[in-house]
Amino acid sequence: MKQTIPLIIVFTFGFFVIIAFFIPLRVFQDASQTFETWYTGVIAFFVFIGIFNIIKVNVNKIQRKLSDWQYSIILLFFLAFMMGAGFIGGPEGGVFDYLFEHMQIPLGATMFSLLAFFVASAAFRAFRARTPEATLLLIAAVIVMIGRVPIGYYIWKGFPNLVEWIMSVPNTAAKRGILFGADLGLISMALRVLLGIERSYMGGGRE
Amino acid sequence: MKFFDRLEKIDRRIIFFLVGLAVIIPLIIPLGLPVDITGPVQDVFDRVEELPEGSIVVVSCDYDPGSEAELSPATAAFLEHCFRKNLRVYMMGLWPAGPELGNLALESIAPTYGKVYGVDYINIGYRPGGPVMLVSLGRDFTDLVRADYAGVPIDSFPLGRAVKSARDIDLVMTLSAGDPGVLHWIIYFSARYGTEIATATTAIMAPQQYPYLSSGQLIGLLGGLKGAAEYETLVDKKARAVAGMDSQSIVHLLLVVFIVIGNIILLYQKRRK
Amino acid sequence: MSTEIGVWIAALLTLAIYSFLYKDNPFYKVAENIFVGVSAGYWAVILWFNYAWPNLFEPLIMRGSVIYLIPIIVGLMMFAPLIPRVSWLIRIPLTFTMGVAMALVILQRIQGEIFPQLQATFLPLSGVSPMQLISNLLIIFGVLSTLVYFYFSKAHRGVLGVFAKLGIWFMMVAFGASFGYTVMARISLLIGRVYFLLHNWLQLI
Numbered sequence: 201m202k203q204t205i206p207l208i209i210v211f212t213f214g215f216f217v218i219i220a221f222f223i224p225l226r227v228f229q230d231a232s233q234t235f236e237t238w239y240t241g242v243i244a245f246f247v248f249i250g251i252f253n254i255i256k257v258n259v260n261k262i263q264r265k266l267s268d269w270q271y272s273i274i275l276l277f278f279l280a281f282m283m284g285a286g287f288i289g290g291p292e293g294g295v296f297d298y299l300f301e302h303m304q305i306p307l308g309a310t311m312f313s314l315l316a317f318f319v320a321s322a323a324f325r326a327f328r329a330r331t332p333e334a335t336l337l338l339i340a341a342v343i344v345m346i347g348r349v350p351i352g353y354y355i356w357k358g359f360p361n362l363v364e365w366i367m368s369v370p371n372t373a374a375k376r377g378i379l380f381g382a383d384l385g386l387i388s389m390a391l392r393v394l395l396g397i398e399r400s401y402m403g404g405g406r407e
Numbered sequence: 408m409k410f411f412d413r414l415e416k417i418d419r420r421i422i423f424f425l426v427g428l429a430v431i432i433p434l435i436i437p438l439g440l441p442v443d444i445t446g447p448v449q450d451v452f453d454r455v456e457e458l459p460e461g462s463i464v465v466v467s468c469d470y471d472p473g474s475e476a477e478l479s480p481a482t483a484a485f486l487e488h489c490f491r492k493n494l495r496v497y498m499m500g501l502w503p504a505g506p507e508l509g510n511l512a513l514e515s516i517a518p519t520y521g522k523v524y525g526v527d528y529i530n531i532g533y534r535p536g537g538p539v540m541l542v543s544l545g546r547d548f549t550d551l552v553r554a555d556y557a558g559v560p561i562d563s564f565p566l567g568r569a570v571k572s573a574r575d576i577d578l579v580m581t582l583s584a585g586d587p588g589v590l591h592w593i594i595y596f597s598a599r600y601g602t603e604i605a606t607a608t609t610a611i612m613a614p615q616q617y618p619y620l621s622s623g624q625l626i627g628l629l630g631g632l633k634g635a636a637e638y639e640t641l642v643d644k645k646a647r648a649v650a651g652m653d654s655q656s657i658v659h660l661l662l663v664v665f666i667v668i669g670n671i672i673l674l675y676q677k678r679r680k
Numbered sequence: 681m682s683t684e685i686g687v688w689i690a691a692l693l694t695l696a697i698y699s700f701l702y703k704d705n706p707f708y709k710v711a712e713n714i715f716v717g718v719s720a721g722y723w724a725v726i727l728w729f730n731y732a733w734p735n736l737f738e739p740l741i742m743r744g745s746v747i748y749l750i751p752i753i754v755g756l757m758m759f760a761p762l763i764p765r766v767s768w769l770i771r772i773p774l775t776f777t778m779g780v781a782m783a784l785v786i787l788q789r790i791q792g793e794i795f796p797q798l799q800a801t802f803l804p805l806s807g808v809s810p811m812q813l814i815s816n817l818l819i820i821f822g823v824l825s826t827l828v829y830f831y832f833s834k835a836h837r838g839v840l841g842v843f844a845k846l847g848i849w850f851m852m853v854a855f856g857a858s859f860g861y862t863v864m865a866r867i868s869l870l871i872g873r874v875y876f877l878l879h880n881w882l883q884l885i
Contacts, residue, residue: 346660
């Protein structure tokens with residue numbers, strides 16, 4: 201039962217959505233719409249469980265006094281503060297908006313901007329023409345890096361057009377080839393899931 | 408040749424420092440390099456120009472603070488164009504923080520054109536469920552969209568019920584930083600309902616969009632901060648993106664210098680062996 | 681220099697993150713944990729006000745539409761592992777969402793990607809300018825050779841080997857272009873933050 205019921209669910213709902221696509225009758229479209237709406241509702245709980253897990257992991261860290269447990273207090277405090285601000289004051293205006301604008305945006309933006317420095321360091325240390333293939337990669341990268349910014353246009357007016365050609369011809373060709381391969385793999389994986397051959401996403405356990 | 412050996416082992420913090428300088432100096436002392444306009448950006452601009460007044464444009468802010476620096480300038484420049492052309496804006500987002508980031512631009516730009524919330528523009532907030540939600544949304548907006556971003560019932564706004572299905576939308580502009588994003592708008596929404604899609608993506612995602620540009624599934628593309636700078640130039644509202652282009656140019660030059668030095672070191676090491 | 685407290689908070693948090701460039705330190709760790717905390721809190725609030733209340737709980741509680749109990753109960757099954765005896769129930773929301781999502785993957789990848797991309801590869805070889813002809817041929821050969829590279833059922837020797845090699849070259853150009861754009865993206869993010877510090881905080885520009 202623990203295995204069969206879930207497999208019946210994945211098969212039934214999956215093939216219903218596929219069949220409904222080919223039958224333009226109202227009743228099939230309405231049923232599809234209902235299932236898709238339910239899906240969206242269930243997905244909302246995936247986010248809630250994610251937040252629940254963040255709380256659980258950090259409470260556990262504090263209770264066991266694991267390394268850097270003090271920082272977990274900060275994390276939980278700000279999580280509670282943000283939720284309190286939102287649920288009491290509403291999502292618009294007030295403290296919730298203020299925290300979003302003056303803490304979440306700058307922190308998120310800065311966190312990812314750190315990578316600029318590491319990309320520069322990697323360009324110096326690792327971007328080397330050791331083989332003909334690597335040389336080709338390097339040349340394409342340098343042309344795009346220079347040709348895509350205003351200084352490229354300033355150096356040579358033809359640079360932007362050269363980059364545009366690289367992007368729309370060799371880049372498009374390779375990306376399209378990869379895309380076909382990925383799509384065929386994805387579709388076969390989806391079929392395996394619907395037919396119950398692929399079950400790893402259901403989690404471990406013998407049953 | 409100890410010089411090359413020492414260069415090879417240079418403290419990475421020196422590289423960090425040089426990168427920092429290359430960003431800061433051109434921002435304080437601008438070079439004023441001209442911004443060239445590429446075809447895919449011009450295509451987005453031209454399509455918006457062609458839309459008749461009152462057309463409905465869905466602006467989907469599918470990004471978060473991590474990509475704010477690249478996509479907020481594009482959002483602002485695009486909204487500027489929409490309001491100037493008297494188009495109606497229906498903002499939403501597939502990422503939780505997207506619509507809130509978009510709202511910052513809406514709140515600063517809409518009043519300058521005398522636009523009224525709920526009449527000329529609306530923000531329906533975050534829509535969870537990614538691709539499956541898009542299929543459902545295209546079929547029936549009324550089923551999924553019940554409140555705006557602040558939780559106010561959608562029926563209380565005149566624009567709230569103007570979109571009943573994908574057929575009522577004239578153009579979708581997705582400002583996309585990953586999944587879910589532009590790919591899903593193309594294959595789950597446009598492919599099913601035939602709606603035109605334009606996009607502004609982070610620079611990392613831009614190369615992946617070219618197959619869709621060439622197949623006509625995308626009508627145009629603003630790639631990264633440079634794309635936003637081009638759009639700012641086209642709408643003649645030069646702001647953050649254009650201001651950043653000099654720094655962008657100088658850092659790129661610096662990185663090319665790094666790459667060249669790195670390869671000279673490689674040549675030296677090969678010769679020594 | 682700005683006199684707004686919010687701008688100062690944002691600037692100090694920005695500098696706290698950048699302190700990591702020197703080395704890992706408590707300021708960075710504090711900022712990092714604040715970020716995770718406010719982001720998770722933000723998600724919960726936005727999801728509730730933008731979706732869970734108007735689309736699930738409001739119709740159930742205020743209008744008595746019991747049909748909404750289905751997604752709510754199935755969604756709550758995500759918490760089943762907390763009770764070991766019924767932990768297997770988590771498979772119901774997982775299989776339900778996988779069923780619907782995978783069905784749409786099959787339909788939309790074919791309709792929205794494979795067909796239009798195939799169509800876009802059948803490019804004209806006559807009635808076009810010589811430059812366009814070269815570009816069209818390159819696209820056709822580029823797509824085919826990239827596909828050949830990923831065809832592992834036969835050894836890459838002879839004609840197949842030449843094609844596979846060609847495929848590698850096309851991919852190298854594409855990866856190089858992607859690298860160029862990646863550099864561009866990262867630098868743009870840095871410019872964004874430096875612009876904030878110089879413009880909004882220090883008001884130097």
